[in-house]
Amino acid sequence: MQLDERLGFVKLDLGTSKAVESYLANQLLKYGYVKDTYKTALLDREKEFPTGLPSATPAVAIPHANADLVYKTTIAVATLKHPVNFKNMGAITEDVPVEIVIMLVISEPHSQVSMLQKLVEIAQNPVLKAQLLQAKDRQTLIKLVETAIN
């Protein structure tokens, strides 16, 4: 799958998980990937079912919302200038200091199984995670993820 370079964001400095997710959702709306109700659904979902994946640092979060609010499947990727706490998906009172956000914008999950698996594997790949954090521009960042999932 080909990704959209406009959806790569290097060293975002937004302070909170909510601010990061809102920013990414606004970009997705601007470029026509999601409905205008996506952002609220995303933020509500994060509160109830958080998406921080515990791992050795750097940790990854994989925010996502309902498929029916997505027009077109894609991935938005952001590296964060400073770690931002997301809650742990498996233990929702625990914080996970996240440095890489991979937003899954999925309209048909069952046709995207292999891509979903490969995205989750990014969180288990310290070499790739280091490369993502070193990316200096959005093109490099998106290219790294695109290579990993194809």
Place this chain on the structure above:
Amino acid sequence: MVKHILVACGNGIATSTVVATKIRQYLAKEGIDADTTQTRLTEVPGKVASYDALVTTGQFFGETSGVPYIAGMPLLTGIGTDAALQQLKDALTN
């Protein structure tokens, strides 16, 4: 007899898809005939009773009606995957 496994995550779409696929691949390799059904975590209490095992990625607090519960996060994070799969196999074969 075919074993039925309920796999739940926040929306029943993304992480449960990854985990359900891993489970089916593993059980096929182990020679255990099984299928998976994906659902939202909030729908687990109403559905779980008719399944042989429950696996969730998100944290699950509710009642499982005596159905064996296996935490699915290891299948997502890769930390403790083998132990989680073994636990599932034991739950299905005992």
